[in-house]
Amino acid sequence: MNEKKLRLGLVGKDVSKSLSDKMHAFILQAFGVVCEYEKISVDERGFDGAMRRLLGDFDGFNVTIPYKRDVMAYLDEIAGDAFAFGSVNTVVSANKTGYNTDGKGFLLMLRLAGVDVANKRVLVLGGGGAGRSSAAALKNAGAEVYVYQRRQDKLIELCQELGVKKATDPERGGYDILVNCTGVGMHDSVGVSPVSVGAFQGGTVAVDLIYEPSESAFLKLAKSAGLRTVNGASMLFYQAYYADCLYLGLTPDDRQAETLYQKYLKNG
DSSP states (O other), rough: OOEEEEEEEEEEEETTTTTTTHHHHHHHHHTTTTEEEEEEEOOHHHHHHHHHHHHHHEEEEEEOOOTTTGGGGGEEEEEEEHHHOOOEEEEETTTTTTEOOOOHHHHHHHHHHOOTTOOEEEEEESSSHHHHHHHHHHHHTEEEEEEEEOOOOHHHHHHHHHHHHESSSSSOOOSSSEOSSSTBBHHHHTTSSSSOOGTTTTSSSEEESOOOSOOOEEEEEETTTTTTEEEEEHHHHHHHHHHHHHTTTEEEEEHHHHHHHHHHHOOO
């Protein structure tokens, strides 16, 4: 019997350090599928060409910063959470359909880390694709969600679309949970935090979607202020798991996802 093979990819501004190729290969191997996974870093000028190649030559692909909204213009259908969030991170090329698995992966990461968001005041830093997905997922899970980003026109638009609140000054503190979705703290900004230590006053948990470095400047400040910290590596794995289920037409199972992640950690 021939092995099933998938040609997949990841497109973003700089995906050179992404672990997505290893995670998808591991997950798909568990499903008996061989995976060829290509990481494609492109600037805005190269994005159109990358999209044509991905949609034409790949079975599916993932999308990361800063193209989670831009990709929507190339698709025939926006499904499920992607439509609600206004952000796509997973594309099935055959039918040019975009999905978003970020929200599900984010909430599973929090649940398994023992973080309860219901009725908590949560500050989401960043209004890009990851910020939108996280804010919408948190709201759906019963949190009181505040979002902050520098561009006020975009912030007002986001809050109206998602039904969340605008944070005017994150440095004032007073939030139970803080989530960094900005990308500040990785690549060229390693060692930089999007907020100062004052933002963590009154907080209990800090979450950074950045997974490299494993402890960002944001998390170091949070830890110094006495907060529990959660690194985004498991979210990346879980959203990859949900994406692979979409590629294969499988029904996801949260216990299976957790078991696979623990095996992935053991295998290094």
